[in-house]
Amino acid sequence: MKNKFGDFIIQVITVMIGVFLGFVVSNWSEAKKEQTRASALMKNISTEIQTNKASVERVIDYHRMVLDSSRYYFNQPTITNYKPEFFKGVNTISFYNSAFETGIQTGLINEISIDKIQKLNEVYTQQRSYEDFSNLLLSGLITMDFNNGEESTRKILMYLSISMMDVVIKEEQLLESYDKALELIQE
Template sequence: MKGELKGLLKEIISITIGILIALYINNWNEDRKDSNYITNISASIHKELSETREDIDKKIVQQRMLIDTLNFYRKDDQMSLDKVITKAKGIFIPSIRINSWKAIANSKIELMDYSTVSTLADIEEQKELLKIKSEKLLDYLFANYRKTGEEQKEFMQILMSEIISTETFLKESIDKIIKEGKSLEK
């Protein structure tokens, strides 16, 4: 009976050790997969944010040119808003790319550093705010595109300035992530 008990105990210990080793290997493998995922998604997020930042820089220059053109023709009652916009070569709004962020936010957000998650969430909110401000600008322009008054031109300058302020905040948030150059991993 003692011999059977010893044999059974040895079997239980060897099975337990085998299970523990299998669990350790499985956890190690999952950690490795998560690390690879974060590395890849981090590179993708950084690429999108770099492209977004470049686009914002280009569009702000064009938007300031529109503001200057509006200011130049502010008192000219022969120049309607649509003519001023044509002179300035149009209205430009940057494209804010955050697809990779949305992908990880919907799946493995717990693997990311909290401050980075917070900054990326701010970028997403500012993207929505920029969209709203842009829509307001277009609504205003649609209702007033033939107007030539100084007040209409000044109000459009204000709307454009508001868009630029949102883009500037976006740039600062993007720079916070890009310049730190850190991984998004915890």
């Protein structure tokens, strides 16, 4: 009887160890999968940020030119050309944010360190702020009086000068944030 009881205890312990090792391996495997998905998320976010950065780099010089040109023409004693040739629209940007949003929705963002999450959140918040400002800029421009008078042209030039200053500042801040975020991601 003692022999059978000892064999039974050994079998129970063996089964318990096997189940325990099965859980350990399963948890390790699941953690590895989560880590792989989090790594893929960071790669996708990095690509998304690089794409958005390239978009800003493509338009910032145009916005600087509009800023400088509108100031120049505004400061002229008289304006004879009521349709400034330098202005080809506001050319503001709509940013990509699907990788970051996917990370939030899937919960994979929680696998990333808090300092990276905060930096990424800062970048995407600045992008939203830029897009909100762009919408205000467009709505303000649409409501302006576009007749061929000098007073109307001066108002538009002043509006463009002030607005483009803010756009350029926001774009410069975004470029700086992009660089810091990309540097942090690559650590």
